[in-house]
Amino acid sequence: MRSTFKVLFYLERNKDKKQFAVPVMGRITVNGSIAQFSAKLSVPESLWEVSGGRAKGKSVEADRINRHLDNIRTQINKYYQAICDRESFVTAEKVKNAYLGFGDKYRLLLEAFEKFTSDLQKRVGIDRSCGIWKRYCRSINHLRSFMRKEYRVSDMPLAELEQSFIEQYHVYLKSDLGLQPTTVCGHLRCLKYVVKIAFNNGWMPRNPFALYQYTAPNPDRIFLTEEELLRMMTTPLRYKRQDYNCDMFLFSCFTGICYADMASLTYDQLEQDANGDWWISGNRQKTETKYVVKLLPYPLFLLDKYRGLAGKCYLFRMSSLDSIDDSLKHIARACGIDKQLSFHLARHTYATTICLSNGVSLETLSKMLGHKNITTTQIYAKVTYPMIAREVDMLKEKLADKFSGV
Template sequence: MRSTFRVLFYVKKGSARPNGDLPLMCRLTVDGEVKQFSCKMDVPPRLWDVKNGRATGKSVEAMQINLAVDKIRVEVNRRYQELMQSDGYVTAAKLRDAYLGIGVKQETLLKLFEQHNVEYRKKVGFNREVATWKKYCCVCKRVREFLAHTYHREDIPLKELNLTFINDFEYFLRTEKKCRTNTVWGYMIVLKHIVAIARNDGRLPFNPFSGYINSPESVDRGYLSQEEIKAVMNYKTANKAHARIRDLFVFSIFTGLAYADVKNLTTDNLQTMFDGNLWIITRRKKTNTESRIRLLDIPKRIIEKYADQRLDNHVFYMP
């Protein structure tokens, strides 16, 4: 059941300043309960209209007073709506304290994001990957840039997040950062995860992503023809780093291993099987499925080429 709610502004008589001005007060009435607080400003009695609860006239001073009154009224109404959403009921005391910030800890998006990233970094090497941690840090950086560019602020309270914020962030990524659809989709998944943390522990009573729709585009990655593979293999360069990258790419072609799997490949994964051939016995990093790959002549020659450059038991030094 919705509360009866009223906001009234008045000047406090009997508390005149030395110059005759009176303190401006705000009175909140919720279901008959009354609380008031000071608006932290003084008003000349001659300008105050008791009936309308506003300053009269079109002077600069009267306009400034009314602007402050309107600003307080809007903020009080916003706090009222937040309390109704989060708690389901409002009292005059709760509303006053919420407006004044008494007993309310302002949780902000970037603060939560940074805290998450610090905790995530501690798990890297155990059950988390450094690449994923770097992605969280990247999205956190983009949110910080977005807030400064679009909202001209350093951070934003969690309770101010809404669908407009989400759509504005997507627009920023597409226009200012020139991100394509799949990159935007990936960034939004990360942000949605951070928002879910706030929702699950009660710091955010609503879902700002409600109504937001975004999906990845299907990408045709294509493939290399036999002629193109030969062109890569025959590419000559005096740059040793470029030659290494070419050889590792060719190794991936002939083994079907991804970059991460080649990087993790150790001498323990190279085994001579019952048929007398050298095989790679490993588990894929992404899927954790076992792979058994017979080494053909070309990948074996690449392994032999870099055997004397190993820093440890890893087959290749990966740049």
């Protein structure tokens, strides 16, 4: 429903003081709310028409006064319309503040979100990855669609946010868009972080989302078994592009290096030790944490296979992540693998099938993966049946002499 809006002018008379020229005041009324302001103008009382709220007559002075008042009215109408277009409700105080230039008090959510995302883009390749920036870009689009659907506005003042906003946004992401719990959790984190920054910058009086908590359930992390890895290594593929993307995926399976770090791998990161073994080391783009990987025979074979293809500097010329993930779906079908493959799955495969299943300790694996905390490594660490069998066999040998008589 459209709000009622009116602007009128009146004289601020002082009963205890005789005045030749009386100050003109303005009054804004919106849905019963009232805000008053000075028109920065004084008018002889004899020249004022109370019923019309303007100067009477056609004198030069009356014309000057009325043009000044009409200009104020036009500006206020403009600010009122702008607020109506972007916000869920309008008050007289908001319109007055906008006219007087106090609009900074009403910082907008999407405005703050876009500024943060723009600043984040400048840090890509320095201390932030392109994937993080893209996630915030997607979050802006989801947030904009949600506000249009639920609130019928294009933006909303930060000061008007309540916890119910993020609760409704949660429902929208989960029900209307059908996003997975982990994806929903990521978008909620983006929103909470931007609002926290806005609060810290003093753009809003409180953080309405500070107490809101949502933790997505940890899904089962899938990985390739040894048999599935062998199948990918030996199955002939129809297209050269699929063969190349498959090799990039397998390189990650045998090194644990993620897509962003693989795309930026240079020959300077290759080192050979005194025993003739080759190593790759570097800092992860995501966390700036150092990782160190000793190369197994198969990744060494792939390095020789594609040496020089990406020029003298980089080891590989990687396709886009979306392109590789799409290619992996066709590769999985060709190899008879009934799993939803993505490039990141290679990291899980390295952690579980290559390392932990073959006796590599969790601490060593954490260093090779470049994790800041070992608790992050535990997410990748899946206990497989061969691992259980091996550990129980070792236990059986140790206990054989102790309980042989039982």
